[in-house]
Amino acid sequence: MSEPDTLKHIVAAVGGPDDLIILLAVAAPLARAQDGKVTPLYISDEHERPAWLRVSEDLHDVVEEPVLLYHTNPAKAILSYLRNTMPDLLLLEWKGESSRGRYLLGRTLDPVLQFAPCDVAVVRAGESPTAFRERLETLKLILVPSGGGPNASLALSMALSMAQDGQVTTLRVASDTLGPTAVAAQEEILKASTGASFTDERLRPQVIQASGVVEGILAQAGKGYGLVLIGATQESMVDRLIFGNLPQTLSARLPLPLIIVRRRDPRAAEVIRQTRWRFINLMTQLTEDERIGAYRQVRRNASTSTDFYVMMTAATAIAALGLLLDSSAVIIGAMLVAPLMAALVGVGM
Helix, strand or coil: CCCCCCCCEEEEEECCHHHHHHHHHHHHHHHHHCCCEEEEEEEECCCCCCCCCCCCHHHCCCECCCEEEECCCHHHHHHHHHHHHCCCEEEEECCCCCCECCECCCCCHHHHHHHCCCEEEEEECCCCHHHHHHHHHCCCEEEEECCCCHHHHHHHHHHHHHCCCCEEEEEEEEECCCCHHHHHHHHHHHHHHHHHHHHCCCEEEEEEEECCHHHHHHHHHCCCCCEEEEECCCCCCCCCCCCCHHHHHHHHHCCCCEEEEECCCCHHHHHHHHHHHHHHHHCCCCCHHHHHHHHHHHHHHHCCCHHHHHHHHHHHHHHHHHHHHCCHHHHHHHHHHCCCHHHHHHHHC
16 A cells, blocks of 8 residues: 545535544544544435434544435435546445345445445444544554455554554454464465555554464454454355355454445446446345245255155165166156255255
């Protein structure tokens, strides 16, 4: 990372009073570090301004008057505003809840994350808004796990902007089976990925060994850190995970506040990702109850029983007879009698 990321204009999409406190606690120090500005954005289907939608006086130096838009579809309204203003960063708040039905992170978050024309950061506070704001006001240690790549560099840049008087540890987790030479190579890779930021006195690169990446991050995060920033990993097409496995796993297991960031993709990669997302969402999606029902039915059908063993014995006998008679028709009949389809569906599930 040769140059710090420019965050002159940050949009914080709020959905309630808790979101406003949490997102402004993150956006304000980022904007102050680069003489930027923050625009709170609230979408409502009611033509009435909520009483909580106001900025405290201590934030007036960087936070503008909140923008209130009236629309029945918050995702479309947010994306339209972003395309018109073209900010550097969009901040969103996520409760860290698991996906339900068609959506992974929510009816509003999913399309916004896929189509936002700017860098995106999702904040999972994991505590009350007041406690989160106080935590950031006294923040001294920030952990930034790094696997290289543009998203990791964006996370590091944001961490350095937030830690004006603190320290940032950029962490690389190596396998505990590696020897000293391999660990030293990991240290060189980490130094190379930090680039010019390596000379920053607030930055401390560190390589640790652990049985797994998540385990290593969790162990290091427990050593007095107040916040974790991580770059988004590549999406899985099969699981259609917006942020990839690692950040979602950390969100479920990490007791500290977590910020997941993703840099805007190059145009070609962005088109491919958005096209894939549209295609996946054209498919029929099951609700949580329907998924549970299908799982139970497949598991029940794939379980062994007396009928299963009787049918398999009969199929085996018929197949043996077909081999003795050199009759392909009889062998095919044995295949039809064998109750293997439910078992194969169970394996596929």
